[in-house]
Amino acid sequence: MASGDDSPIFEDDESPLYSLEKMTDLVAVWEVALSDGIHKIEFEHGTTSGKRVVYVDGKEEIRKEWMFKLVGKETFCVGAAKTKATINIDAISGFAYEYTLEINGKSLKKYMENRSKTTNTWVLHLDGEDLRVVLEKDTMDVWCNGKKMETAVSRHCVRYRWNVTAPPDSGDVVINQVLSGEFVEDGTETHFSVGSHSCYIKAVSSGKRKEGIIHTLIVDNKEIPEILE
Secondary structure: OOOHHHOOOOOOOOEOOEOHHHOOOEEEEEEEEEOOEEEEEEEEEOOOOOOEEEEEOOEEEEEEOOOOOOOEEEEEEEOOOOEEEEEEEEEEEOOEEEEEEEEOOEEHHHHHHHHHHHEEEEEEEEOOEEEEEEEEOOOOEEEEOOEEEOOEEOOOOEEOEEEEEOOOOOOOOEEEEEOOOEEEOOEEEEEEEEOOEEEEEEEEEOOOOOOOEEEEEEEOOEEEOEOOO
16 A cells, blocks of 8 residues: 555556566556656565565566565665665555655655756657657756766856757667757757757746746747646
């Protein structure tokens, strides 16, 4: 059992790395949106043996077969940035247990609320490829399809641009990093291209202290709506 928005979700989809049929003690599943992608965390807990198994994106990260103490916590890392995650196991009554997930020491709900204030995320489909672009506003790190892009900082503005191309019949996305940026009258524009498509992130002041800078992704002169994760 779990509580609040930190509660797990259950799904019937299959993973290429293991069979859910073998996970007889599966008690919790969470999805966590980070800059490098959306990660799936699964937790097995044997309430008789005390067994604890943690999977991240289908890969086994922790396995403990016998645990005399049925409550406690398991800490591990998620994603390319090695974000700290902790699963808390608490008894609520009799043989019923509650499972909650923390990210960087915060409840999942609180972490995602904070993240929504410090990042912008866009998802688009171009030339047969699904792209997820994330801008981390506090560090100005830029991620595209799970890869952190290099950035260059001048005294006047942050300059970054990247090209994303898909070689014919390869099925792979190749990211060629080229740094650039420019000032415009009402803010800055950060240009990059996706295949033959012209794109840029426009940053302008909202004029309101609480809202700060507004970042907008433009692709082929069309604004791409931001998504909330």
